[in-house]
Amino acid sequence: xxxxxxxxxxLVMGMTNKKSLKCEQHxxxxxxxxxxxxxxxxxxxxxxxxxxxxxxxxxxxSRFSPECPNSSHLxxxxxxxxxxxxxxxxxxxxxxxxxxxEQFFGPGTRLTVL
Amino acid sequence: xxxxxxxxxxxxxxxxxxxxxxxxYDTSDPSYGLFWYKxxxxxxxxxxxxxxxxxxxxxxEGRYSLNFQKARKSANLVISASQLGDSAMYFCAMREGxxxxxxxxxxxxxxxxxxVKP
Numbered sequence: 001x002x003x004x005x006x007x008x009x010x011l012v013m014g015m016t017n018k019k020s021l022k023c024e025q026h027x028x029x030x031x032x033x034x035x036x037x038x039x040x041x042x043x044x045x046x047x048x049x050x051x052x053x054x055x056x057x058x059x060x061x062s063r064f065s066p067e068c069p070n071s072s073h074l075x076x077x078x079x080x081x082x083x084x085x086x087x088x089x090x091x092x093x094x095x096x097x098x099x100x101x102e103q104f105f106g107p108g109t110r111l112t113v114l
Numbered sequence: 115x116x117x118x119x120x121x122x123x124x125x126x127x128x129x130x131x132x133x134x135x136x137x138x139y140d141t142s143d144p145s146y147g148l149f150w151y152k153x154x155x156x157x158x159x160x161x162x163x164x165x166x167x168x169x170x171x172x173x174x175e176g177r178y179s180l181n182f183q184k185a186r187k188s189a190n191l192v193i194s195a196s197q198l199g200d201s202a203m204y205f206c207a208m209r210e211g212x213x214x215x216x217x218x219x220x221x222x223x224x225x226x227x228x229x230v231k232p
Contacts (some may be wrong), residue, residue, distance in 0.1 A: 031218050042118075043159075043205070043222040056217040088157055097218035099147040099211045100166055103158035 002026055002034045003105035006022075011110045013081065016079060021076040023069055023091030032074040037088040037108070041075050049074060077092050081113045117141065118223035120204055125228050127196045134181070135191040135226045137206030145211025148189040149220065150180065153203040162204075165189055166213075196230045203227050 004025045013019050034046040048056035049068040065077040072090055088110050092103040127133035148185045150162040165173045173180040173201045181190040192216055206223045
């Protein structure tokens, strides 16, 4: 595996379900990110982790719970979601947090909440 | 205030021709970075090109070049010799040096959908 991988690629869940999204980066990067992409809206940054420490929580509802057990893995735990949470969830990583470091993205998980 | 503005929701270009995708930005931070990403229908965001605010020359990467006009706060992407595979959504993004130095935060524009006609 190379780059940034995400599983599952598609997820349909009910509002009472609990599920988790997984992201893995094989680039040796120190920073990882979760983004939400809703239809007709710019990408919204949700969480940032640097060296497994959360450095940004962008006013995200508590029904989204991130976890970063090591610098290669990032999870997004989901529970009691709402239909408006349906979106494409993208994971990204970068070498570091500085302004010049590009972020490499995974293919995303397309989430549908019924 | 919107920090990244992409005014073209959709663009068409004939195969093998060049196309310019517009991006303007707003920041008071003297240190910032500008990025362009491509998002095909598969969903993955693909990094294309980077321009630093202190870079003297416009960035180029193969068929991609960035027309950086600092005084106008614009960072337009130029794609030369368009190919059918260039059909995708294109996003301009900015990372400010001061406010995001501890978070790596990228601010994205709304995106431009490019369709290349055969």
